[in-house]
Each structure stands twice: as structure tokens, then as C-alpha cells.
Amino acid sequence: MNATLPQNARVAYVSFHNNYNTMAVHLAFLGTGTCCATSRKPSATALSDGNEVLCVDFGGGAYHQIARLGRPLFNYRNISTVFLTHFHVDHISGLPDLLWGEMWDYTGRREDPITLVGPHGLKNFYEQRLLPFLGDYPMPFEVNIVELADGASYAGSFYTMVSYHLEHGEFSTGYLFVCGDARIAFTGDTAYCGNLVRLLGASSLAVMEWSIQDTSRHPGHLSADDVIRLLKEGALPKKMFANHLYLPADTTFEEQVARNRHVVAGFPVEFYFPVDGDVFENIIG
Ligand SMILES: [Zn+2]
Ligand SMILES: [Zn+2]
Secondary structure, eight states: OOOOOOTTOOGGGOOOOOOOTTOOOEEEEEEOOOSSSSSSOSSEEEEESSSOEEEEEEOTTHHHHHHHHOOGGGOGGGEEEEEOSOOOHHHHTTHHHHHHHHHHOTTOOOOSOEEEEESTTHHHHIIIIIHHHHOSOOOSSOEEEEEOOTTOEEEOSSOEEEEEEOSSSTTOEEEEEEETTEEEEEOOSOOSOHHHHHHHHTOSEEEEEOOBOSSSOOTTSOBHHHHHHHHHTTOSOSEEEEEOOOOOTTOOHHHHHHHHHHHHTTSSOEEEOOOTTOEEOOTTO
């Protein structure tokens, strides 16, 4: 198996051996919205092999949303790792619920560690913003902090991950999870850039922001114009999940999805516009 890696990828740490032919991987959308007050919660997505659960971003409500799924595949107690794409509030605001809830879980306090993985600045974010928010309560379980440079990798029980530095404020990062034959990309928030093209080009399935609905270029986010460019360049995998839609005034989510479907019509890419609570089982197959 080959994947296109960032130029400075530390390949020595990446296992692309296909050890997982029989694995099943499941994808759940906990929050598909933005910071705006809509019926869709801020960004949070989960991947699971039925045992370990990892999340990419953890916006407000994500902790209770994963319980609301009611799926054993996505048991909140099995959350091992949260990958943060960046530290904007709509991508991290559920973390206090996670740490506080696991601290006081009435059915049994967490004993397993939680690992937070993110770009440079994660340690500062954890110590200066997250811990003070929780108040003067010592953490009863281990919280591991892993800061990754562009191209660095990290491995869990069913995946190997490579990080791609993207363009959205300082140190914003996308992730490529290699799970058996599947390569699953998460963009977080980003503008069009070379590393985005490399990340998406290396993937077989991607969860991508599509913040801006018109065809203007927008600093730090993807617009319809960028999506068309990516499609014309053949940079997108066959299966795309687009989220993080900022809706124009007087436009419903359903109306905007219809417009977006019109934008991508005719290209050989299957687009999904998930809503909160959507679960896709066996996405590798
Ligand atoms: Zn952001
Ligand atoms: Zn955002």
C-alpha cells in the first residue's frame, strides 16, 4: 500500500503493512455544524473498530451526542484519543464535558488514560485554557498530550495516522488514518493549499469542511470554488463527506445541500452531507 505523504513525513514511524484485512471501521458524525446557532452541533467526528474509539475534534455537545447514538460500537467509555485539528472554540468546546464527565461518571470513574493529539500549541492549550476551565480538581486519570509536527505520525490499535499541516490560522492540521486498505482523511478547517491536495489525494475517503457556499475565495476556509478546483484536479477520493457548512441568510440546510449537490454534479465523486447522529458502518468495505 502506498500513500502520498507530506514532504517531511517521518516514514520510519509509519506502518503501511496491511495487517488488518478483516477489520471493520465505523464512522459517526457527532457534530456536523459550525459555531453558529443551528440544529447541528459544532465539529466532532468519531471512528471505531468496535473496540477503540477515536474522535477528530470535540465540539460542544460531543460527549453527550456519542451517548445519544446508543451504539455499542461507539461506547463513550472506549474513547481513547481525541485528535484536535486546531484550537478554535467550535472544535474543542466539548472537551471540558469529556474530562469532567469521565471524572464523575456515576457508573464508575474512568481509569484508562485519555490521549489528546494535536498540532504545536496543544500543551499550552491544555494547561492554559482547558485545565483552568475545569477548576481546582486534580485529574484522576492520566491525560497524555501529544504534539505533532507536519508529517509526524501516531498509531492506535487499528490505525496509523499521519498529520498534514493545513492553512487555517497557526498550526491547523489535517489527519490521514490508514486502516487496512482504507485511508481516511479529515481536513478540519482549511483553505485550499498544497498539503490539502496531498492529504485528499492520499485518501480513499475524506471528511472535508465546505464552509463557504459561494464561489469566492475565502481566507482559511473552503468555498464552492475550491471544491470545484479540487474536483477538476482529480484531488478528491471517490467518497466524500462534506460538513461545517456556514449557511447563507434565509437558507435552510436542505436548500444548501441541494445547491452543493448541483455544484458537484457530473463529477465521479460520491458526496454525502451528513447530519448529527449519522453513523456509517463498515466504511472500509
Ligand atoms: Zn477554525
Ligand atoms: Zn470551525
